[in-house]
Amino acid sequence: MKSLTCAALATLVLISCSTPKEKQSDEYVDKKTVGTLPTEQEPVLEKIAEFRGVQVTGVTVGPEGRMFANFPRWRKDVPFSVVEITPDGNHKPYPDKSWNTWKGRPEKNVFTCVQSVVAHGNSLFVLDPSSPNMEGVVGKAMLYEFNLSTNKLANSWSFDKEVAPKKSYLNDVRIDDAGNKAYITDSGLGGIVILDMETGKSTRVLGDHASTKAESVVLTVEKKPFLLKGAAPKIHSDGIALDPSENRLYWHALTGYHLYSVPTEVLHGQLDESKIEEKVSNMGVTPAPDGMIFDKNGNLYMADLERNAVSYRTPKGDMKILIQDERIKWPDSFSIDDDNNLIFTDSLLQDTAMGEPVDNMSFSIYKVSLPTEKETL
8 A cells, every 4th residue: 555656745745834923921821731832933834644544653763764654453454553654755564564464363573553663773663562452462562673774673572461461551662772771651551661671671660650640631632522432531651751861761641731750770770669759750730742752952842632732841841832733633653853853643543433444534744843952042
């Protein structure tokens, strides 16, 4: 299936530039709208890819601008789990067709239900919570590492039921080179999984800690209460981001308004749950996000689900809106390319009932330029 031809891509690229906004006299103080609106002209929002009839959640940009996306198995007949988006606008299964051929049961070297892809160094990490339709883990949740030079599997790690229980849903991953660790959020039950990539040992921490749990809130997305199966969902620790300059790991429940962090030094070596809990810091109120990522200047970008926006937290702790556009429905996962552009998916989660077909829907990947260091100060 090739949904993106050069000609089609040209028609898909929608460029808009909003008019400058009047300067705000006050910061919003309501939890749903915390942060200041942009006072200068907003950056251009550009659609760079579109998938019809298949829901994209994750995107990542690797060396030389190679772009990858993933599609969780939240319904029948998902045609692929991971693709590489080629420079001519087409896409192809990654690493090959066999890895993307699901036969209804877990198999070796076959993706089950991929939730996240992250390019790091010369590797592509693929997180597979192995929970089709979010109905429970089948087999074992997995993390795969592919060598981007050879496009071959370099490493794989499985997570037993103590680390990734039946009702877990491993959601996103960040790689810590200093500790040779992978940090993974569990949005199904709440908690952080720490994988020692050298020994292969994985440990579940903060599973009973308030920082990884959803708050008692009902989000308003596209002016409607966000409901799943008719009820307000509790989606626990979801977005995750690593700030290597400060050596801190950040995370956030999707249904919640508080950001948390911990110094990575307590996540290295012998893990002590009580010491980790002691070092967790509440970083304050933010919009309700999905994906999160740090840029080179220490800004933390996050989805702003209730405002059709992408917001960011400055190193000083101030919240600002990067871009607000009605085309942004559910900003999901983020990546930053070598040209300082934020790349993000729009998964339309609020409009897609679990298990229901999405044949007539289109899911987009957008690009927007980020502030320069001068503009950040």
